[in-house]
Amino acid sequence: MPGLRAPSDYSKNLLATLLFSLILRYSVSIRGLIEHPKELYMKDILNDLLAHTLSYSQCAGNRRTAMSKTRKVRGVGWDIGAIGNAVWGGAKLADVLELCGIPKSSNKSPSGGRHAEFVSIDRCKEENGGPYKSSIPLSQATNPEADVLLAYEMNGETLNRDHGYPLRVIVPGVIGARSVKWLDSINIIAEECQGFFTKKDYKMFPPSVNWDNIDWSTRRPQMDFPVQSAICSLDDVINVKPGKINIKGYAVSGGGRGIERVDVSIDGGKTWVEASKSQKAGIPYISDDESSDKWAWVLFEAEADVPETTEIVAKAVDIAGNVQPENVEVIWNLRGILNTSWHRVNVQTGHSNL
Numbered sequence: 001m002p003g004l005r006a007p008s009d010y011s012k013n014l015l016a017t018l019l020f021s022l023i024l025r026y027s028v029s030i031r032g033l034i035e036h037p038k039e040l041y042m043k044d045i046l047n048d049l050l051a052h053t054l055s056y057s058q059c060a061g062n063r064r065t066a067m068s069k070t071r072k073v074r075g076v077g078w079d080i081g082a083i084g085n086a087v088w089g090g091a092k093l094a095d096v097l098e099l100c101g102i103p104k105s106s107n108k109s110p111s112g113g114r115h116a117e118f119v120s121i122d123r124c125k126e127e128n129g130g131p132y133k134s135s136i137p138l139s140q141a142t143n144p145e146a147d148v149l150l151a152y153e154m155n156g157e158t159l160n161r162d163h164g165y166p167l168r169v170i171v172p173g174v175i176g177a178r179s180v181k182w183l184d185s186i187n188i189i190a191e192e193c194q195g196f197f198t199k200k201d202y203k204m205f206p207p208s209v210n211w212d213n214i215d216w217s218t219r220r221p222q223m224d225f226p227v228q229s230a231i232c233s234l235d236d237v238i239n240v241k242p243g244k245i246n247i248k249g250y251a252v253s254g255g256g257r258g259i260e261r262v263d264v265s266i267d268g269g270k271t272w273v274e275a276s277k278s279q280k281a282g283i284p285y286i287s288d289d290e291s292s293d294k295w296a297w298v299l300f301e302a303e304a305d306v307p308e309t310t311e312i313v314a315k316a317v318d319i320a321g322n323v324q325p326e327n328v329e330v331i332w333n334l335r336g337i338l339n340t341s342w343h344r345v346n347v348q349t350g351h352s353n354l
Contacts, residue, residue, distance in 0.1 A: 026166050028150070032188035033113030035101030042166060045150060049091035054147050055296035056252060058083040058225055060175035060202050063343075064336035070328050073336030080230040080343070083252070085297050088170045089153030093186075094144045102188070107139045113188035116141035118169045118180035126196040134178050135193035136171055136223070146256075147172050147295065150183065172295040173254045174223050175337075177202045192221065207332045214334065222337065225254035227324055229262055229300070229316035230343045240306065242349045247275070247302045249343070253318035256294040258287030261317040264302040268311040269326070269342065275302040275314075287319045312345045 031037040059082035061075050068077065076082075093116070094104050102109045117135040124132050140146045149170040152159055159165040164181030171178045177197055192198055203219040233248035251259045263272040277298050279285045285292055300314070315324040325331055328341040 028167060028183055029185040030096070030100050030188075031185065032117075033109050033111035033190060034097075034188045035110055036099070038100050040096065040099075042152070045091050045096075045152065045167075049095050051089055052092050052147065052149060053087050053089045054149065054170065054172050055087055055293055056083075056085050056172060057170065057176050057179055058228070058252065060177060060222060060225070060337040061335075062228070063230065063339040066341070067328050067332055067336045067339040070332050073332075073334060075336045080232065082176075083250070083297070085250075086154050087156065088149055088151040089156070090149040090151035090167075090170065092144060093148040093150055093169070094142045094146075096150060096186075097142055097188075100188075102138070102142055104142050104144055105139075106142045107137075109138065109188050111188075112190055114138050115189050115192050117187040117189050117193045118178075118183060119185045119187065120180050121182040121184045124196075126201075131184065132180065132197065133193055133195040134180055134198050134221075135189070135195075136174070136178055137192075138188065140171070173225065173256050175202060175225055175254075178223065201335065202337060203335075204338055205333045205335075207329070210334055223254075225252070226338055226340045227251070227253040227257070227259075227316050227318040227322045228340045229314050229324065231312065231314050231345050234312065234345045234347065236344075237346045237348070239348045239350075242307050243305065245304055245306050245347070247304060247312060247314070249300055249314055250297040251277070251300055251314075251316035252297045253316070253320075253322065257318040257320050257322070258292060258294055259285075259298040259316055260287050260319050260321075262298075262300040263315050263317070264300075264304070265313040266304045266306055266310055268344075269313050273302055273304070275300040306347055306349060309346075309348045309350070312347055313342050315342045 027039050027041045029039050061078045062082035064075050065077045065079050108114050115135045120132040122132045151168050151170045154163050167183045168181045169179050198221045200216045202222050229251035231249040251262050262275040264275050265272045277285045277300050279298050283291050317323045324340050
């Protein structure tokens with residue numbers, strides 16, 4: 001618009017300084033069944049606690065669209081992209097809780113707390129206008145090896161608004177619903193969170209359960225994500241020229257379990273070849289080696305000769321021997337979560353649009 005000028009470097013620096021000063025005054029209250037309730041300010045997190053980084057988070061509804069093709073489900077129609085491999089930076093929750101009198105690797109606080117509840121500033125209709133909240137077991141929250149973070153950075157930069165600025169929880173290897181954004185408080189409680197998204201959502205029911213006979217109390221809240229893989233280099237239905245084709249994608253598993261193998265088939269699952277795997281440039285990926293990141297996805301690649309129309313399939317196996325189920329029908333559930341069935345791509349040859 002006429003008369004408007006781009007902000008000067010001075011204005012940008014002044015704004016950055018003001019934002020940083022606001023961040024330092026931001027605080028999270030830690031209370032409940034603990035010896036030393038605490039108001040934790042961002043300046044304390046930034047200055048007094050060691051910084052750590054980790055990768056990867058995945059929505060429980062990843063690949064929900066494919067599940068909805070079997071039978072209707074409720075939820076956002078995610079394809080294979082409801083997953084990220086960002087590098088999160090922040091303080092370990094185990095270190096924070098230790099400041100409040102809860103020793104590391106504790107199943108229970110001295111005052112009887114067994115769960116860490118995360119409460120957001122964000123309000124939602126499912127909580128009747130109250131805050132979004134969820135919880136994880138205290139044994140996980142206080143375990144340094146579980147790497148639960150109070151994150152303030154994403155990919156080396158300050159969190160933006162959409163990703164939870166100024167502070168959020170990251171619970172690696174667990175469905176994204178437990179990684180609460182816009183953190184307001186942490187409550188140490190005796191029972192799991194009573195909020196909607198813990199008690200009445202994100203639970204894994206069998207195909208026989210529908211909205212008429214569902215009983216939410218019969219299932220535990222979902223935590224770890226099962227082993228998963230998806231082909232990313234090809235659309236679900238794609239036309240190609242007959243000949244060599246590169247098949248690339250990602251594989252992950254919850255709970256910090258590495259990927260032992262990714263199998264690829266070009267005949268709908270009749271025969272298989274093992275794909276190559278990589279994670280860090282220049283470093284061979286070994287599923288249980290210290291050089292590998294247990295919280296990051298693994299990329300796979302295979303080359304195949306496709307002479308005719310066929311179905312290409314990928315399935316992963318983690319270090320515990322867990323393997324993706326062959327068919328989505330056996331894991332269908334009314335909320336469309338945890339679709340980890342074999343990922344299938346229909347390849348048509350003869351009329352290329354490449």
